Amino acid sequence: MRAGGGLARPRGGSRRSGTAPRPRRGRSGAPWLYLAPALVVLGGLLAYPIYQLGLISVFHYTQAQVSGGEPTTFEGFGNYSALFSDGQFWEVLLATVVFAAACVVSTLAVGCALAVLLTRVRAVPRLALMLAALGAWATPAITGSTVWLFLFDADFGPVNRVLGLGDHSWTYGRFSAFLLVLLEVVWCSFPFVMVTVYAGIRAVPAEVLEAAALDGASQWRIWRSVLAPMLRPILVVVTIQSVIWDFKVFTQIYVMTGGGGIAGQNLVLNVYAYQKAFASSQYSLGAAIGVVMLLILLAVTLVYLRLLRRQGEEL
Structure with a gap:
C-alpha cells in the first residue's frame, strides 16, 4: 500500500485488464485456394x-x-x-432496353405470384405446377419459339380461332411481334424465378406469416411488408439473372420475327450485332x-x- 491509501502500481508500468486480449486473426489465403480452380476455369472461358x-x-x-x-x-x-x-444503333438500343425491362418485370411478377400460389395449394396441384414449369424451363429456346409460332399462326394457329381473330398476323406489326416474343420469354424464364422464390418462402418461419395474418394483413400486404424484405437477397439474384438473360435475347427474336422483323422493326442488340458481323461481314x-x-x-x-x-x- 502507498501512503494516502492508494494501491501500489505493479512493477513494469503496465496495467492488465480483467479480460484477456482478443487474438488477432490474420488474413488467411485459404478461401482463395478453394476458389482458385473455379477462377482458372472462368478465366479461360470468359477472360480470353x-x-x-x-x-x-x-x-x-x-x-x-x-x-x-x-x-x-x-x-x-x-x-x-x-x-x-449510326441512328439505327440508338433505335435498336432503346428498343432493347424497353423490351428487356418489360420482360424482367413480367417474369418477376409471374414467377413471384406462382411461388406464393405454390405455398397455398395442396401437394398434388403443387407437384403438377412444378412439373409443368420445369418442362417449360427445360425446353430449348428454338423449340419453344417454334411452338409459340404455331400457336399464334395466322392460318393454323389455335389462338386466333379461339379469340376469333381470323387470319390476324401477330408477327406483322412491331408491337404485336414484340408482345409475342415477350410472352415466350416469360414462359421459358418464370420457372427459375418461381422455384427460387418458393424455396426462399419455405425458409421463412411460419410464425412470422401467422403473426402477420392474425394482425389482419392482406396477402398483398404480407408479401410487400414481410416476405419481400426477407427475400430481398434472393430477389437480387433473380433480378440480375433476368436482366442479363433478357437483355441479350437472341433466339426468340431471330426465330419468331424472321431475323428481326419487317425492315428490322424488331431488332435487338444481339440480333443487330449478328447482322453486322455475319450478314454484312x-x-x-x-x-x-x-x-x-x-x-x-x-x-x-x-x-x-x-x-x-x-x-x-x-x-
Whole structure:
C-alpha cells in the first residue's frame, strides 16, 4: 500500500485488464485456394473471349481480313465512332432496353405470384405446377419459339380461332411481334424465378406469416411488408439473372420475327450485332456492339448492387 491509501502500481508500468486480449486473426489465403480452380476455369472461358472481342473491335476486320486478302489495320475507336453515329444503333438500343425491362418485370411478377400460389395449394396441384414449369424451363429456346409460332399462326394457329381473330398476323406489326416474343420469354424464364422464390418462402418461419395474418394483413400486404424484405437477397439474384438473360435475347427474336422483323422493326442488340458481323461481314462492328452490351450489363449490375448496399443489405 502507498501512503494516502492508494494501491501500489505493479512493477513494469503496465496495467492488465480483467479480460484477456482478443487474438488477432490474420488474413488467411485459404478461401482463395478453394476458389482458385473455379477462377482458372472462368478465366479461360470468359477472360480470353472478352479479350479477343475487345481486340477485334479496335481493328478493321471484315471478310477480306478473314480470308487473308487484305492486311488488318488498327482503327482504335473508329468502329465505336461509326457505331455511335449510326441512328439505327440508338433505335435498336432503346428498343432493347424497353423490351428487356418489360420482360424482367413480367417474369418477376409471374414467377413471384406462382411461388406464393405454390405455398397455398395442396401437394398434388403443387407437384403438377412444378412439373409443368420445369418442362417449360427445360425446353430449348428454338423449340419453344417454334411452338409459340404455331400457336399464334395466322392460318393454323389455335389462338386466333379461339379469340376469333381470323387470319390476324401477330408477327406483322412491331408491337404485336414484340408482345409475342415477350410472352415466350416469360414462359421459358418464370420457372427459375418461381422455384427460387418458393424455396426462399419455405425458409421463412411460419410464425412470422401467422403473426402477420392474425394482425389482419392482406396477402398483398404480407408479401410487400414481410416476405419481400426477407427475400430481398434472393430477389437480387433473380433480378440480375433476368436482366442479363433478357437483355441479350437472341433466339426468340431471330426465330419468331424472321431475323428481326419487317425492315428490322424488331431488332435487338444481339440480333443487330449478328447482322453486322455475319450478314454484312463487318466483324469489327459486331464486336464493338458486343463490348457495348457487356459494359451496359456490367454497369447495370454494379449500380444495382451499390444501391442495395446503401440500403444495408447483406449480399
